[in-house]
Amino acid sequence: MSERYDVIVVGAGHNGLVCAALLAKSGRKVLVVEANDQVGGAAVTRTFADGFSVSSVAHLLYQLQPQVEKDLGLKLPMSGTDMQSIALAEDGEHVRMKGNHVSGVSNEDKSEYRAFHKRMTRFADLLKTYFNRTPPRLANDASRADMLNLAQLGFDIRRLGKKEMQEFLRLIGMNIRDEVVERFDSALLRGAISLDATLGTHLGPRSPNTILTYLYRLAGSHGELRQPTGGMSAVTDALAHTARDHGAVIRTGMPVTKIVVENGRAIGVRTESGETFNARLVVSNADPKTTIMDLTGVKNVETGFTRRISHIRMQGNAAKLHLALDGLPDVPGLEKREFADRLLIAPHEHYVERAFNPAKYGEYSEQPVFEITFPSFRDASLAPAGKHVLSAIVQYVPYELRAGWSDSARKSFETLAIDTLGVYMPGIADRITATELLTPVDIEREFHIHGGHWHHGELTLDQFLFTRPVGGAQQYAMPLDGLYLCGAGAHPGGGVSGAAGRNAARAIIKAEK
Amino acid sequence: MTVQQVEQGRYRSPFYPRQAELDRLNRWHEWKGYSSADGFYDTALEYFSVRNSTGVFDLTPMTKYRITGPDSLDFLDRLVTRDMKKIKPGRVAYAVWCNDDGKVIDDGTIFHLRQGEYRLCSQERHMAWLNAAAIGMEVSIEEETHEICGLAVQGPTAFSVLKAMQLDGIEKLRPFGLDHFDFQGSELMVSRTGFTGDLGYELWIERDKAIELWDALFDAGKLYGIMPIGTEALEHARIEAGFIAAYVDFLPADVTVRSGRSRSPFELGLDWLVDFKKPNFNGRRALAEEKRKGSTWRLVKLDIEGNKEAHHSYIYNAGRGRRKQVGFITSAVWSPVCKQNIAIGTVQTPHGEVGDKLFVEVYYQREMHWSRVMAEATVVDKPFWDPPRKRATPPGPF
Numbered sequence: 001m002s003e004r005y006d007v008i009v010v011g012a013g014h015n016g017l018v019c020a021a022l023l024a025k026s027g028r029k030v031l032v033v034e035a036n037d038q039v040g041g042a043a044v045t046r047t048f049a050d051g052f053s054v055s056s057v058a059h060l061l062y063q064l065q066p067q068v069e070k071d072l073g074l075k076l077p078m079s080g081t082d083m084q085s086i087a088l089a090e091d092g093e094h095v096r097m098k099g100n101h102v103s104g105v106s107n108e109d110k111s112e113y114r115a116f117h118k119r120m121t122r123f124a125d126l127l128k129t130y131f132n133r134t135p136p137r138l139a140n141d142a143s144r145a146d147m148l149n150l151a152q153l154g155f156d157i158r159r160l161g162k163k164e165m166q167e168f169l170r171l172i173g174m175n176i177r178d179e180v181v182e183r184f185d186s187a188l189l190r191g192a193i194s195l196d197a198t199l200g201t202h203l204g205p206r207s208p209n210t211i212l213t214y215l216y217r218l219a220g221s222h223g224e225l226r227q228p229t230g231g232m233s234a235v236t237d238a239l240a241h242t243a244r245d246h247g248a249v250i251r252t253g254m255p256v257t258k259i260v261v262e263n264g265r266a267i268g269v270r271t272e273s274g275e276t277f278n279a280r281l282v283v284s285n286a287d288p289k290t291t292i293m294d295l296t297g298v299k300n301v302e303t304g305f306t307r308r309i310s311h312i313r314m315q316g317n318a319a320k321l322h323l324a325l326d327g328l329p330d331v332p333g334l335e336k337r338e339f340a341d342r343l344l345i346a347p348h349e350h351y352v353e354r355a356f357n358p359a360k361y362g363e364y365s366e367q368p369v370f371e372i373t374f375p376s377f378r379d380a381s382l383a384p385a386g387k388h389v390l391s392a393i394v395q396y397v398p399y400e401l402r403a404g405w406s407d408s409a410r411k412s413f414e415t416l417a418i419d420t421l422g423v424y425m426p427g428i429a430d431r432i433t434a435t436e437l438l439t440p441v442d443i444e445r446e447f448h449i450h451g452g453h454w455h456h457g458e459l460t461l462d463q464f465l466f467t468r469p470v471g472g473a474q475q476y477a478m479p480l481d482g483l484y485l486c487g488a489g490a491h492p493g494g495g496v497s498g499a500a501g502r503n504a505a506r507a508i509i510k511a512e513k
Numbered sequence: 514m515t516v517q518q519v520e521q522g523r524y525r526s527p528f529y530p531r532q533a534e535l536d537r538l539n540r541w542h543e544w545k546g547y548s549s550a551d552g553f554y555d556t557a558l559e560y561f562s563v564r565n566s567t568g569v570f571d572l573t574p575m576t577k578y579r580i581t582g583p584d585s586l587d588f589l590d591r592l593v594t595r596d597m598k599k600i601k602p603g604r605v606a607y608a609v610w611c612n613d614d615g616k617v618i619d620d621g622t623i624f625h626l627r628q629g630e631y632r633l634c635s636q637e638r639h640m641a642w643l644n645a646a647a648i649g650m651e652v653s654i655e656e657e658t659h660e661i662c663g664l665a666v667q668g669p670t671a672f673s674v675l676k677a678m679q680l681d682g683i684e685k686l687r688p689f690g691l692d693h694f695d696f697q698g699s700e701l702m703v704s705r706t707g708f709t710g711d712l713g714y715e716l717w718i719e720r721d722k723a724i725e726l727w728d729a730l731f732d733a734g735k736l737y738g739i740m741p742i743g744t745e746a747l748e749h750a751r752i753e754a755g756f757i758a759a760y761v762d763f764l765p766a767d768v769t770v771r772s773g774r775s776r777s778p779f780e781l782g783l784d785w786l787v788d789f790k791k792p793n794f795n796g797r798r799a800l801a802e803e804k805r806k807g808s809t810w811r812l813v814k815l816d817i818e819g820n821k822e823a824h825h826s827y828i829y830n831a832g833r834g835r836r837k838q839v840g841f842i843t844s845a846v847w848s849p850v851c852k853q854n855i856a857i858g859t860v861q862t863p864h865g866e867v868g869d870k871l872f873v874e875v876y877y878q879r880e881m882h883w884s885r886v887m888a889e890a891t892v893v894d895k896p897f898w899d900p901p902r903k904r905a906t907p908p909g910p911f
Contacts (some may be wrong), residue, residue, distance in 0.1 A: 140772050263792055264801075298649035299591055302613035303795045307645035472613070479613070479798065 001002055005031045005249075005279040007508070008269050010295065011257045011448070012489065013041025018237035018501030019486040021072055023283075024246035025442050026509050027218045031277055032248060033269060034254035035448055038233070039240045041285070042447045042454060043434030043496045045231030046077075049434030051384040053322040055232035057443060057454060058496050059320075059373055060342065060390045063220035064235070067132050068498035072242045072506055076235060079379040080227035085231075085342045087192035088424045092333025095188040099222070105186040109193050112183045121169055124218035126156055131219055131499045134475050135487030173461055176214055177205035177312050179351050187348040195346035196223075199393060200454045200494070202317045204348045204356030209460040216248035217460060220497055225342055233498065255448075259291070259483065260286070261300040266482035269295075281482050283504060287449055287456035288312055288469040288489040296480065308470035312463065312489070316440030316452035317359055319397035321417055323390040324383070324434035328374065329425040337386075339377040345370035345424055362402030364413050368394045368420055387433075392421075399440035399451050410437055456487050465491060475503040477511065483509060523548045527662050531731075532556050535741055540742070543639070543764055545658075547574035552743035557849070559746035564707050564850050564898075566738025567670045569707075569730065570714060570747050572663035576621075576638050580631040582652040589623060589631060591774060592646050592795060594778055596788040601710070602628050603775060605689045605861030606705050607645070609778050609786055610642075611796030615803060616766035616775035618760055620783075620806040622706060624691055632657075641687065642767065646795065662723045666730065667713030669900075670737035672908040675703070677733035684907035686714075697725055708747060710754020712902045737911075752846045752857060755814050755896035757781055762812065763841040777803055780810040780859075783865075813865040814897065815890040817843070817854040821877045822847055829859050829872040831889075836872060839864045848897055855897045867894045 010019045010118075012034035024030040038044055060083075061076075067076070084098035095104040100117035102110055130153060136146040157165055171179065176197035180190040194205035197214035204210075217223055227232035240250055258270040261280050268278035283290040288309050292298070298306045328339055346352050346369045355365035371393040376383035383389045394417050394448035403409055414437045421428050440452025449456060457463050466474050469489045476484050486504030488494035524547045526532070532550060549571065552559055560718045562568040576682055580589065590597040593608035602605045602625050608621045617866050621635030633643075643654050652705060666674060676684045680694050691704035699722045707713035718726050729740055749757065760911040765777035775798060778787050787800055817823055828840040840860030848855050856873070864871065902908055 137542075261793075266795060293649055299587060300793050302798070303642065303646040304592075304613040306648050310648050481798075 003277070003413065005029045007031070007281045007283055007459075008033060008258070009283045009285055010269060010278040010291070010488070011035070011285030012039035012236070012240065012250060013487060014043045014236050014239060014496055014498055015487045016041070016235060016283070016502075017243055017281055018072070019285070019497040019505045020248045020250075021239060021243035021246055022265050022502060022505035024243055024248035025072075026505075028217050029163060030243070030248040031279065032250040033254050033256050033271065034244065034250065034252045034494055035276070036446075037253045039250060040233055040236030042443070042449065043232040043236050045460055048436040049324040050324050052387070052434065053231060053382045054322045054375060054389050054391045055435075056438065057320055057447060058232055059234075059375065059393070061226040061228055061235065061496055062217070062223055063495040065220060065495040065497050065499045065502065066223060068502050070191055071502065072231045072239070074238055074242065078226050078454050079229040079375075080340055081224075083227065083341045084338075085192060085225070085344060086248075086334070086338060087188040087344045088331070089347060090423060091334070094333050095186060095192065097192065098111060099224070102189060102326055105184070105189055105480065109184050109186050109189060113189070116179075116183055118422065119164070120215060120467045121218055121222045122160070122164070123171070124215045124222065126160070126168070127155065127215055129248065130465070131497070132503065134503055135468070136492045137475060138471075140467050157398065165362065171211045173208055174211045175208050176210040177353065178453070179450055180205075180349060185240070190349045191346035191351055192344050194349040195344055195371065198352060198356070199371060200318050201312060202313070202315060202396075202398075202458055203249035203460070204353045204396065206353050212461060212464070213459055215491055216493065216495070219492075220495075224273040227373070227375060227378055231375060231379070231382055232496065240281040252313075256295060258297070258485055260296045261296060261480065264300075264481060266480055267371070278401060279509065281484060283484040285487040285501070287314065287453075287487060288473075288485060289314065289450040289491075290448060295408030296483065301478070301480050305325060305470070305472060308472070312469055313458040313460070314451040314453040314456060314489075315399040316454065317399045317448075318393050318395040318454065319413070319440065320436075320438040320443070321390075321394050321414070323428075323432050325390060325428070325431045326433055327386065328377070328388055329428040331425050339374045343370070343372040345372070346418065349485040357398035359398045361512070362398055362400055364398065364401065365396045367395065368417055370394055370421070397439050399444070399453070404439045405439055410439060413439070423431040445472060454488070456489030457493070459493045464493070468493065476507040515857050519896070522657070524574075526571050527704050527720045528571050528573065528664070528727050531724060531727045532571065532741060536811060540743070542793045545574045545576065545636075546742070549742055550741070552745050553741045553838070556743070556745040556749070559740060559742035559851070560749045561737040562738060562740040562742060563668045563711060563746060563750045565669065566740070567666060567668040567734055568675050568709075568740055568742035568744050568746065570665040570667065572665050574657070575634050575663060575789045577657045577661050578633045578639075578643065579655045579657050581629065581632055582651060583629070583652075585631055588647055588650050588652040589633075591793060592643070593623070593792055593795065594787040594800070596791050597623070600625050603691055605691055605706050607689075607786070609781075609783055611778065611800070612766045613799065614766070614775075615777045615796035615797065615799030617763060617778055617781060618766045620757070624702070624704060626691070627701065638879040639722040643720060644882065661717055661719055663715055663717045664726070664730065665707050665709075665715050667709040667711055669712055669902055669911040670739075671713050671733075674730065674734040674737045674739060676910070677737070681695045687906045688904055696729070697722065701726070708754070708756055709750035710756070710896055710898050710903065711750070712905075712908050716811055723856050733773055749846050749848075750898075751833070753848050753851065753896070753898035755813065755857070757857065758844070762859075774812060776812075777808060778860075779808045780812065781801060782812040803829055808862055809861050810840075811862050811865040813840070813858050813860055813871075813892045814892050814894070815856045815858055815873065816897075817856055817873050817875075817888050819875070819886065819888045820847060820854055821875045821886060821888070822854065822874045823856045823873045823890075826856075826876070827874045828890070829874065829887070830864055831872060832869045837890060839871070842873065851897050853897060854888075865892050867892050
């Protein structure tokens with residue numbers, strides 16, 4: 001006879017841990033079951049070559065909600081805060097951005113950027129309020145609280161003032177390219193903002209919704225970048241610690257194969273080794289497709305719901321490239337201290353759009369875009385002395401490659417990516433001692449994310465707020481008694497923010513009051 | 514250049530050549546892409562063939578899906594509200610299927626042709642919904658509406674007709690049973706089912722054998738008063754039998770736009786089809802909730818005083834003082850066999866318990882002038898027409 005828990009959390013990703021910690025803190029008996037040997041999900045530090053470690057998927061912290069840190073009393077050691085972003089130019093005339101300040105551009109661009117940043121952060125702050133709340137239900141039987149919440153959203157938008165409200169409503173569904181072209185002369189600046197708006201999505205700068213994804217990025221701490229000491233595991237290990245301190249039990253290396261359903265109610269989980277754990281509630285940190293289609297089983301949920309879940313767009317398009325280097329590369333125009341910053345290869349908004357084009361047809365970019373960090377520059381624990389790690393998000397790398405992700409396809413893309421890096425970092429190829437490439441297919445396999453999409457579902461208006469993950473399941477409770485969703489697939493979405501986990505925990509506590 | 518002339522943008526039933534020879538009215542309507550006869554001679558005459566001899570109705574336009582594969586039973590069990598595990602091979606089940614909100618999408622019959630092999634037959638087309646219900650299951654759903662044609666052979670002499678057609682063993686077929694027969698080298702499936710509430714069968718065969726089947730049937734039926742019938746006669750028989758029809762007595766849930774316009778099985782008097790012992794089926798959660806909270810609507814069968822057919826009438830409660838409108842009639846007809854003015858309607862709960870007296874506001878026209886009568890109506894439980902021969906096995910030779 002196995003022990004009975006109040007809550008079982010499936011998956012120890014950062015959202016699962018936040019949720020588990022808050023539920024344990026509320027006095028509930030919580031068990032977290034994680035498939036991998038390490039907690040953290042896709043926010044994790046792994047060794048990829050002898051002596052070289054890196055944050056495997058997420059590598060920068062910019063969305064962690066202050067409420068999460070506050071509720072759990074997290075004190076995270078940072079090796080880097082307030083990093084700047086540098087848009088690399090082939091000729092070394094880079095553009096540098098931090099907060100509302102940009103250098104390397106005309107004075108007109110500088111003041112436009114200030115105005116742009118002001119407006120965007122204002123809109124992002126509005127969204128942020130809602131990211132830390134359960135979204136309202138739009139249904140005939142919506143509760144009074146739902147209606148008030150919805151009215152509040154309308155009121156908050158109106159409170160922006162007439163002009164800004166019009167701007168908000170004009171921009172929210174729009175593409176980033178139209179906005180940056182209207183505002184800025186500098187191609188590098190336009191390219192960099194285009195990249196920020198499309199990172200981690202299956203969207204190009206001309207795709208509608210890319211203002212929304214840009215705002216999403218800012219809706220934490222205005223895009224301020226941080227690098228935790230020891231990589232992303234610092235965050236998730238701290239969360240695991242907190243959860244354990246509150247009494248939660250965390251078991252790793254235990255893949256859940258089934259959410260057990262009895263008489264229309266989730267009552268526990270079964271693991272690969274055949275163990276069964278029972279609980280009053282099952283909270284899934286897995287993505288909605290994995291949760292419903294694979295773990296719960298479609299027979300246990302409704303047809304319309306299954307259809308909506310199966311239609312969630314969630315095919316990843318971003319790869320992670322890790323290089324072990326025997327020394328820092330040569331980057332013309334870059335001061336040495338700036339290796340501590342975030343480097344971007346997106347020299348033009350057209351460059352980003354062109355990189356996206358092949359991805360629409362199941363091919364990877366011939367000239368990909370990059371978000372690059374050298375985490376070892378700030379954090380010596382990540383590489384042997386004098387050596388360095390390059391960690392880059394590279395896109396576009398479609399999950400469904402038409403030719404299939406064979407070893408040779410992977411190798412070709414890696415070579416191509418390193419060649420592209422070589423344009424901005426001449427001679428880098430000679431410094432490489434080991435590599436790791438994680439395509440969306442690898443991310444799916446190693447981190448159990450359907451489609452390898454870091455948001456657990458494309459972050460677009462049709463999969464947002466009231467309809468995330470799908471209509472009828474937007475308030476963390478799935479339409480199956482006893483089953484909740486607490487991962488990035490739920491409102492508000494992905495990124496290391498902890499919002500979904502925190503909101504889910506609060507929804508559970510409220511529902512059980 | 515020659516342009517191919519198309520008479521109408523409609524399919525012809527494979528029985529059409531024979532139907533055309535018998536047709537005296539030339540009144541056809543569209544039914545799911547097919548031309549279907551309103552009637553052939555006279556509605557009353559055709560109706561009486563169903564009640565006194567044998568009427569033959571062309572079922573070809575009915576939607577038919579062949580459902581096979583290792584998960585076919587699980588699939589159907591999840592699709593419909595009743596327990597399909599109880600429906601053994603050689604049996605037929607009347608069933609309804611619901612959306613996530615527990616509202617009825619359609620009703621139909623499911624034929625368990627052979628172990629794990631089913632035919633789902635309904636009025637509406639449902640491929641999109643069936644495919645959605647099949648996500649994650651190993652099941653094949655193939656539409657065979659056009660490949661399989663069907664004839665409903667209904668009435669007291671139907672058994673004698675099929676006997677005369679030399680379908681050996683037809684006497685053993687119980688209500689809601691089916692069997693396969695060899696017919697000129699093809700497989701003929703006969704089920705003891707129908708839409709008339711009388712003794713009757715339905716014959717299903719591949720399209721190419723349609724004419725041969727028709728000829729054999731009408732040859733055998735010559736001495737038993739066999740006659741083709743159209744939709745109007747069938748509609749009269751259907752109301753007498755107390756059967757409901759999509760788009761008449763309820764709207765398929767997937768076509769309603771306004772909230773509250775679709776109906777749950779409970780609201781259609783089909784409680785007996787909902788089996789909560791099944792751990793999961795579409796709409797279960799919502800239906801369990803409705804069971805707890807109570808339904809909004811109730812389907813009623815009404816016996817109305819007088820002889821004026823209560824088409825589209827409002828239904829009022831029988832309280833003292835001001836009468837309150839509580840519902841409306843969806844199907845109405847004067848029943849010649851029952852000598853009753855009958856109707857099917859929808860009322861708000863708690864009205865419409867069996868035995869309740871209600872009032873029906875009937876408008877009728879005499880020489881252009883409209884008149885109105887408030888007719889008392891009694892809610893009845895049983896079908897209006899329910900002869901013992903419907904259930905007798907073997908059926909009597911009439």
